[in-house]
Amino acid sequence: MLGLKTNIKPSKKAVKVHTEAIKGVIKQIKTAPQSALISKLNPIIRGWSNYYSAVVSSETFNKLDHIVWLMLRAWTVSRCGKASYKKRRNYFSHGTVRLSNGKERHESWLFQTKDGLTLWKHSYTPTVRHTIIRPDATPYDGNWTYWATRKGQAIDTPNRVAKLLKKQKGRCTWCGQYFAPSELVEVDHIVPRSQGGKDEYKNLQLLHRHTRDDKTALDNAKAVSLTMEQSD
Template sequence: VGKYKSGKIGGKASRLIGHKTHIKPSKKAVKAHMEVIKGVIKQLKTAPQSALISKLNPIIRGWSNYYSGVVSMETFNKLDYTVWQMLRAWTASRCGEASYEKLKNYFHKGTVKLSNGKERHESWLFMTKDGFTLWKHNWTPIVRHTLIRPDATPYDGNWTYWATRKGQAIDTPTRVAKLLKKQKGKCTWCGQYFTPSDLVEVDHIVPRSLGGKDEYKNLQLLHRHCHDDKTALDNASAVSLTMEQSN
């Protein structure tokens, strides 16, 4: 590829390597994953549809999340088609030869809301009548890994950079990433930057026990020890308020 899309070797001797690397799930990993799904479908051949969905969802979501940082969308689409064929066979084994009338009791068209808040229209959903839906591989968004700057090190004292980068990590929950960005990498209790090794927790500014809502404007990100201090103070305030009301 050209210089604008070429990968590069970092460090002082940084240079273009003339191509970019595409990492994909290996054939061995895909085959092993499909064997697990096949085994579950076979094991729950006579179980209710909801039981099958409950068993498959964590398997599909976990595997998809693991490979969400590489070039996986093509693989995800192929897996979803294979799963559809397996579930079609599962349906036929329960009610004889597959037909549209039989399949529509298990498969539906519809719109789903993804974890990123976007809605997506699907031509088939393996879904119960009350809306319990099987997760698809290609509903997992691909999030590219952000390379560390060549001159950056956890010991350089640039906590602004490292705290911001923490929010870009693949395994960082969306809520934590948004709060890191909102707070510019600082703990709102002690005012210090979050370091790469810090344990962080989401806190309700107004505790739920005192009527606080679980919404972003009532959330903040704190160090674990800061969260412990605030929780102790909130509990003391709650006890004091209860005593005043009883008097």
């Protein structure tokens, strides 16, 4: 019907996986300095937010920021104790931040080190509406994802990337979304090599860069948990 719009939002599964990845990082480096935690989380949050910036994500971004704040508050309690309110305040501040679009925004809470290293929030990423593909676009105009998915081959495309695209029917195995020609894709070992996984075709999958960041964070967290269980 005319006059109706389809609003696409990040799926519940994508949000859950992303949340678990952040939780895994916080758990993995529980005793590390605040700067190390921020440096580990920022690329994960930025990558995920950039990927979903082309859909209706503002509400989701704000909810995720609140969830992250709760996780970080628990992280500070584990380090300082419930009674040490003044010590916990050392990890948080408030003030003005400059966003990627040049605008400034006042924040009631910032997870920030004393030298100014600040955790990037999901809501700092502006949402930009997707540009409709032009009518004259064809599978032969450099859209290597489309070409490789259907033909299993493409000029300037690595052989195993083309094979994985065809096997996965052009979709990321983690988030289920189609790969766009402009997106960064990476070959990932399903079972990490550090955990005994082999560098063979059946142990490979193609992921968006931001979903690989999420998966790597979860893999690392699982490895830490397994090591702790074995040492007990």
